[in-house]
Amino acid sequence: MLNFDEDDNISFEYDEEEEEEEDDEEDDDTNIEADVEDSDDDASSFAFESDDNDHAENYKSNTTSNNNNQLDTPISKHLRDDSSVVGCNGTLYLPWSIEQFIQIKFLDALDKLKTFNLYGCSDDDLLIMLQYKKWQQEEVVNEFFDNHDKFYKKCGLLLGKDTNNQFEIVKNFSCFICCEDYKSTEVYSLTCNHQYCLKCYHHYINNEINNGRLITCIEPDCKFVIPHKDISHMYSLIESKHSVIIVEKTLLQNPLLIANARELINSKITYKWCPATDCSSFTELSISDVSCEAQKQSDLKNSNDISKVPIVGCFENHEFCFNCGYENHLPCPCWIVKKWIKKCEDDSETANWIDANTHTCPKCHTSIEKNGGCNHMTCRKCKYEFCWICFNKWSEHNNNYSCNRFRDDQKEEEIRRNKSRQTLERYLHFYKRYSIHETSMKGDKKTLRKIDEVTKIYMEDRRSKNEINNLSWIDIEFLPEAMRSLQNGRKTLKWTYCFAFYLASSNFSQIFETNQDYLNKSVEDLSEVFEKIMDKKNDDKVGTILKNKIKIINLSELILRRQKTLIKSAEENLLNGLLKFEID
Amino acid sequence: MAKPHPFHKRLIKEYTSIQKNKLPGIKLIYNDDQLINYIFQIIILNNEEIYKPDVKYYLSIIITNEYPVDSPQVKFISYSEDENTELSDIPLHPHIYSNGHICLNLLGEDWTPACSIESILLSIQSMLNNNQLLTRPPDNDSYIKHAPLNPKQSKFIYHDDNV
Numbered sequence A: 001m002l003n004f005d006e007d008d009n010i011s012f013e014y015d016e017e018e019e020e021e022e023d024d025e026e027d028d029d030t031n032i033e034a035d036v037e038d039s040d041d042d043a044s045s046f047a048f049e050s051d052d053n054d055h056a057e058n059y060k061s062n063t064t065s066n067n068n069n070q071l072d073t074p075i076s077k078h079l080r081d082d083s084s085v086v087g088c089n090g091t092l093y094l095p096w097s098i099e100q101f102i103q104i105k106f107l108d109a110l111d112k113l114k115t116f117n118l119y120g121c122s123d124d125d126l127l128i129m130l131q132y133k134k135w136q137q138e139e140v141v142n143e144f145f146d147n148h149d150k151f152y153k154k155c156g157l158l159l160g161k162d163t164n165n166q167f168e169i170v171k172n173f174s175c176f177i178c179c180e181d182y183k184s185t186e187v188y189s190l191t192c193n194h195q196y197c198l199k200c201y202h203h204y205i206n207n208e209i210n211n212g213r214l215i216t217c218i219e220p221d222c223k224f225v226i227p228h229k230d231i232s233h234m235y236s237l238i239e240s241k242h243s244v245i246i247v248e249k250t251l252l253q254n255p256l257l258i259a260n261a262r263e264l265i266n267s268k269i270t271y272k273w274c275p276a277t278d279c280s281s282f283t284e285l286s287i288s289d290v291s292c293e294a295q296k297q298s299d300l301k302n303s304n305d306i307s308k309v310p311i312v313g314c315f316e317n318h319e320f321c322f323n324c325g326y327e328n329h330l331p332c333p334c335w336i337v338k339k340w341i342k343k344c345e346d347d348s349e350t351a352n353w354i355d356a357n358t359h360t361c362p363k364c365h366t367s368i369e370k371n372g373g374c375n376h377m378t379c380r381k382c383k384y385e386f387c388w389i390c391f392n393k394w395s396e397h398n399n400n401y402s403c404n405r406f407r408d409d410q411k412e413e414e415i416r417r418n419k420s421r422q423t424l425e426r427y428l429h430f431y432k433r434y435s436i437h438e439t440s441m442k443g444d445k446k447t448l449r450k451i452d453e454v455t456k457i458y459m460e461d462r463r464s465k466n467e468i469n470n471l472s473w474i475d476i477e478f479l480p481e482a483m484r485s486l487q488n489g490r491k492t493l494k495w496t497y498c499f500a501f502y503l504a505s506s507n508f509s510q511i512f513e514t515n516q517d518y519l520n521k522s523v524e525d526l527s528e529v530f531e532k533i534m535d536k537k538n539d540d541k542v543g544t545i546l547k548n549k550i551k552i553i554n555l556s557e558l559i560l561r562r563q564k565t566l567i568k569s570a571e572e573n574l575l576n577g578l579l580k581f582e583i584d
Numbered sequence B: 001m002a003k004p005h006p007f008h009k010r011l012i013k014e015y016t017s018i019q020k021n022k023l024p025g026i027k028l029i030y031n032d033d034q035l036i037n038y039i040f041q042i043i044i045l046n047n048e049e050i051y052k053p054d055v056k057y058y059l060s061i062i063i064t065n066e067y068p069v070d071s072p073q074v075k076f077i078s079y080s081e082d083e084n085t086e087l088s089d090i091p092l093h094p095h096i097y098s099n100g101h102i103c104l105n106l107l108g109e110d111w112t113p114a115c116s117i118e119s120i121l122l123s124i125q126s127m128l129n130n131n132q133l134l135t136r137p138p139d140n141d142s143y144i145k146h147a148p149l150n151p152k153q154s155k156f157i158y159h160d161d162n163v
């Protein structure tokens, strides 16, 4: 899914293309590969030789004015295009990848420090000094010229003498740490010549790496510091243990720099990690005044104004709420989300019986497993068509999509008597729908991933046969858009059940439910179209995609419209008090 | 039987060394087959003004799964070797809490895999030998109220070393 729109901007409403819940690794791999390719060009930064480093060029603009406070400079200054991105609620933000962060905060500082020509310092030394001084290159320069002898010592470096750090293979070696006697093994030592086996060193560094300090020789009281480059090399050696080719890690992939970056990112409230599983990017809120932002956040705490929910996107285009750190949970305000999540956790046992994946057919009782996302089910055996959520005949609620509503038909008195049972049933009604759509999101995603593969294989095939004119990318350009709209539509739908659970019933709550029904219907319709395309029996999948193009485009636009309508009307009616939450 | 510790060889080596080079005043009185749990008896020989040389203290050392990359779990315990003796005390020391937890750099920041059970014993012994004050750490009361059972889960702010 990611592959279609490399040039897409992350800036607009509902423009997300991936879902948070990652159950499969496959699709994100494409991205990672792309990153690796990029940074291969950056091998130069590892060797410290060349200046024509892609990343450096890309992010380097405009750094000179911010010498004093490198880490606190607004990063907008460093990004390829200077400007923040605007989220669907008008929140200004900047998506970051860890690599970008390392490049701009660490490696650019190194480049700049190099221009000072600090006498006798290798690039290894400079990196160590920079990390020691928390990446403030001005302070490195000052302290160096102040008393370089002392500064060198403080950093665990050796002045004037060449370092003699060694990776070597040694025969008949007894490692003091693991007490193994090796016939022949790889060992590492710093200038002090304290040798330990590579495995123990790797173990040791892995344990030390997260405390943000420079890492010294294993020997107690030995102050020699392990250079970043050696850490990269050591990890490369260990990780490629069983293969002939050693893939060298660049500085952008350096474990110590990554750990250091993580720590800095964690320590600032204007940064937040993307909550999507398997996503390691983070987002920075573009704000001028932190205290004002803190005020805004505390205002949000109990606010029903969902137009203020700070929805942001990450580097991989996942949308999430910067305030509470969850995925985009509109139309719910943050405080409702918090309550809901807490309730779901507390009641997880009661809700356990809801198995979103297997059921029996309501007519013939054959056990049915659901793989895709669509909730319109057809029993393979008796062909009975029913709704996975309410078990009614599908045709019965095609026009009047009433399976979302919780209706209690009991008499007043009975209700009072059964109050607690009633509450539980009500909760389970909404929780079931919430969790089914969550599961369906994963199902949809699987289907979409397959479609993605099929079209790619098809295109490759055409290309290799020079039949390029038969189908061009332009012909299927509508697909990623439609996929995104399905995923985001389903996500909004999922959150409407949390919303509805807390909603006090009124005429306006019925409007909400109607909007919910509409969105529900178009989401299921599109989901079904995609699922049918990928049906095993269909052997012209790409053909079916093209045949259904108009239908897919229409449905995806419909989802988008209905999603917006739902959120907009919820927003307005919450503000003017026509919709109210009822919390017991 | 439980899986042997990943650094079993190292543990054997340390154990053998502890048996061989007896440290004065320190006696290993218990260990399990896995060489994971140890109890040492400690008497303080060179600080008679502060500690009576006939008083026995007991130190429990538990090797974690991450040992030796990570330090073991170390604390003083109330213990008695037979039914007729009373439970031992926790030694009074400005770095030793009344629940037996010890605030010692070596067990935290200064630990490296090249340190050993013996280096811990030596360092604790010297800490007691050099002590001049029969007091608990200043934050003893508040610490023990909330302290976890495992001292490794406490984040000690190391008191100044010149006590």
Ligand SMILES: [Zn+2]
Pocket: A175, A176, A177, A178, A179, A180, A196, A197, A198, A199, A200, A201
């Ligand atoms: Zn070793």
Ligand SMILES: [Zn+2]
Pocket: A190, A192, A193, A194, A217, A218, A219, A222, A223, A224
């Ligand atoms: Zn050394």
Ligand SMILES: [Zn+2]
Pocket: A274, A275, A276, A279, A280, A281, A314, A315, A316, A317, A318
């Ligand atoms: Zn993400």
Ligand SMILES: [Zn+2]
Pocket: A309, A321, A322, A323, A324, A325, A326, A329, A333, A334, A337
């Ligand atoms: Zn939120």
Ligand SMILES: [Zn+2]
Pocket: A361, A362, A363, A364, A365, A366, A379, A380, A381, A382, A383, A384
């Ligand atoms: Zn059936």
Ligand SMILES: [Zn+2]
Pocket: A387, A388, A389, A390, A391, A392, A397, A403, A404
């Ligand atoms: Zn239904």
